[in-house]
Amino acid sequence: MEFALVTPILFLLVFGIIQYGLYFYDATGTRNGVREAARQGVVKNFPACTGAANDWAKLKCNTKSQIDAVTGDTYVKVSAPDGWAKGKRLVVCAMVDSEGGMGLLPMPNDGVIRSKTQMSIEVDGAPSGSASADTAPTGQDWSWC
Template sequence: MDRRRCARGGHGPDPERGAAAVEFALVGTLLVVLVFGILQYGLYFNDSLNARQGVRETARMAVVGKTPSACRTTTDWSTIACTAETLLGTTPADTYVNVSAPDGWSRGNALRVCVLVRSRSDFGMLPLPNDGYVRASLRMSIEEDTTKPSGTGTADAAPGGQSWSWCD
């Protein structure tokens, strides 16, 4: 038994126990913020990698004239946008797509696919880049010109506070 406690007759609060509780409250708060920060940024980077992979697969499928079965009911540029949403695996409300071929759809011209995805990692504990939106873009040379979408492209309206200026 603690000698100080014995000197008091074994009664009363132990000041060392109170100090440990205060220390734990201070360290525990920092530990919780650190753990949630690691989780939040880990999920953000995972969403970033998924967006990059989805854009690459979308562009590749588009330039060789392939379409996922879920998107075969749409036409023209919306088929490519549907492909991006399907491959990214996010809800359409969280995915914004900008696809274009500035020089027109013909073999050898460039197809540009850009996506803006709302990250699912926004716990609100720490600030995320671009207000929690992940950006991914890719240019790829068109290989098949059997399906010629009319015009030079289409873009979803960017969400508030965002724009497509980075996609140019």
Template sequence: MMAIRARSGAPRREGGAAAVEFALVLPLLLLLIFGIIDYGMFFFDSIGMRQGAREAARSAVVLRVDATACGSTISYDNIACTARTGSNNILGKAAGAVTGGGPAQVKVYMKLQTNGSNAAGWVQGNQFVMCTQVAEKPATGFVPFPANGIMTSKVVMSIESAASAPSGSLVTDAAPAGGDWTWC
């Protein structure tokens, strides 16, 4: 039988190598984690803003507004208010990722498009276009946002009720810094 002898000499230490590898990988790992957090919040807020614009456009084409938040008058201003407050649950953080915070930062642009065979204006079958944008900055600041952090949403719906047009004039807010309305 052969006897197994222990190796002579001191045992090898690899604890230092693992610490060096961890120190090299940690910055990349943190950048990846913060990027996931920032982009997750960006896409979450983008979906919320799109939903707010969709709800406002839908309430416009059927001539109904949220009377509790924006008043009971069917007006373009109240429709814009519905778009802003519809985004409030997502973007209405007092000190959140949205520049300045709150639904007041959601900018609204409205227009009417003819169906081709219809006359211009608020006519059944014509299209109501609701566009919204907001400037958002990353929460962690480690990764840049697409389009300089300008989130956009465009909703087009056919006018269903033409019994009477909303009062007032179509809303055109100033675009946020770095944004414009040419895409709408």
């Protein structure tokens, strides 16, 4: 009888811990992935990425692979708002639309994880293509970036 009374609370607690653990795993991965991708971008190290036609697309694709989100879709924006030149800034932003894995408990910021990193460009010579951004998830925009 006691087990039947305690089991629902125990399961909610255990699965809540798992859900928040996955959310915070993705939050950490998003921060680290954006930072690593920005670092590779400022030194013009654009690793090959399947389906990426130019350097900016490679940087976006690399950012997504660095983040490697578990609980939701990843959206990336890369830009050099002041133009590409040594000493100017490269901005890499990402959002993960996290459902938290199970959807049992409410997630911070409605489950949207955001990260932005700016670094100074270290190599002259603009990359091929043009800066771009994925379409933001429903109800979100890139104004914070």
